[in-house]
Amino acid sequence: MDFLTNKFLLIAATFIFYLGSQLLQKRTGVKLLNPILLAIAAMIGFLLLFDIDYKTYQAGGEYIDFWLKPAVVALGLPLYKQLSTIKKQLLPLLISELAGCVAGIVSVVLIAKLLGASHEVIMSLAPKAVTTPIAMEISSAVGGIPSLTAAVVVCTGIFGGMAGFKIIKISRIKSPIAQGLSIGTAAHAVGTSAAMERSERYGAFSSLGLTLNGLFTAMLSPFILHLIGVY
Amino acid sequence: MILQFGIIFLFLAIGEFIVWSTGIPVPSSIIGMILLAASLKAGIIKPRHVERLSNFLVRNLGFFFVPAGVGLMNCLGLISKEWLPIVVAAVGSTIIIIAVTGWVHRFVRKVFSHKATSKDELQKIG
Structure with a gap:
């Protein structure tokens, strides 16, 4: 039984669960069966079943985590391909991004507070729209729980990637640039990979959204949280 | 490579x-x-x-992102206690961010840029 805690086995299991989930989604054609979500659920089920704790899993999982950073660097390529459009529209991009950032932090805090969430949960939720490393950093700085933040960030990304284009349609956002941008602003890298599946151009503006929101959130969130009186 | x-x-x-x-x-x-x-x-x-x-x-x-998501298992207790505010706030705020970012972008574009560039852009993306 001890062998189940072997890190290579745990890495292999992560790949297999992800592949299985991808296959399931392809076979059934059900969008809701998001492979990231399913793989996470299956992996948690596996760990709970065999009584393996998260720390033991992370001995293998950290090698997968590791690739997040180079993958974010790699987003520089699609970003480069859209530089000329970005330059032409710099002001609208910056202003809408700033609005999205403020609206995101304020809304998540107010809704959570209204529904009676505890202080540490509210603080963990505040940076939930931005990519994990920034979000976890902010969360611990303002008194949240970084691991809860990471999990909520991933789930937010999955939701944004799945429902984002529906929300765009309902809110009548027509410009493809704005569409890509808002997905990246709300759903960081996970949303960006969903946008990338539509087209590289959506993906590029989505990565711009995740970058700008990451920067703005890192710089402004303590200030915004202070202004609305929770920090 | x-x-x-x-x-x-x-x-x-x-x-x-x-x-x-x-x-x-x-x-x-x-x-x-x-x-x-x-x-x-x-x-x-x-x-x-x-x-x-x-x-x-x-x-x-x-x-x-899968390993970070698996971290959920560490806060299952907290989540089962406060799942409603967590889910509603995360989902609601995601919808708000998408709408606000898109709307403000459209509004600012209307104020600042020329019709020519927007037509240009639509054609390019197709």
Whole structure:
């Protein structure tokens, strides 16, 4: 039984669960069966079943985590391909991004507070729209729980990637640039990979959204949280 | 392929160095991404030097998030106690961010830019 805690086995299991989930989604054609979500659920089920704790899993999982950073660097390529459009529209991009950032932090805090969430949960939720490393950093700085933040960030990304284009349609956002941008602003890298599946151009503006929101959130969130009186 | 790995990790290392030496609260990967785009623009690097690895990483981004998501198991107690505010706030705020970002973008575009560029843009994207 001890062998189940072997890190290579745990890495292999992560790949297999992800592949299985991808296959399931392809076979059934059900969008809701998001492979990231399913793989996470299956992996948690596996760990709970065999009584393996998260720390033991992370001995293998950290090698997968590791690739997040180079993958974010790699987003520089699609970003480069859209530089000329970005330059032409710099002001609208910056202003809408700033609005999205403020609206995101304020809304998540107010809704959570209204529904009676505890202080540490509210603080963990505040940076939930931005990519994990920034979000976890902010969360611990303002008194949240970084691991809860990471999990909520991933789930937010999955939701944004799945429902984002529906929300765009309902809110009548027509410009493809704005569409890509808002997905990246709300759903960081996970949303960006969903946008990338539509087209590289959506993906590029989505990565711009995740970058700008990451920067703005890192710089402004303590200030915004202070202004609305929770920090 | 070795060259592609070398370039991506070099930019990540530069990002790490900038964070380490200045202490700015921005992740090294984001700095690396911006510098990579800037170097491509400056022509120091050609797209073909990073294209294969970059496309692979970007296409499989979701997979790399799985271990962080598995971290959910560490806060199952807290989540079962406060699942309603967590879910409603995360979902509601995501919808609000998408709508606000898109609407403000449209509004500012209307105020600042010319009709010609927007037609141009629509044609390009098709």
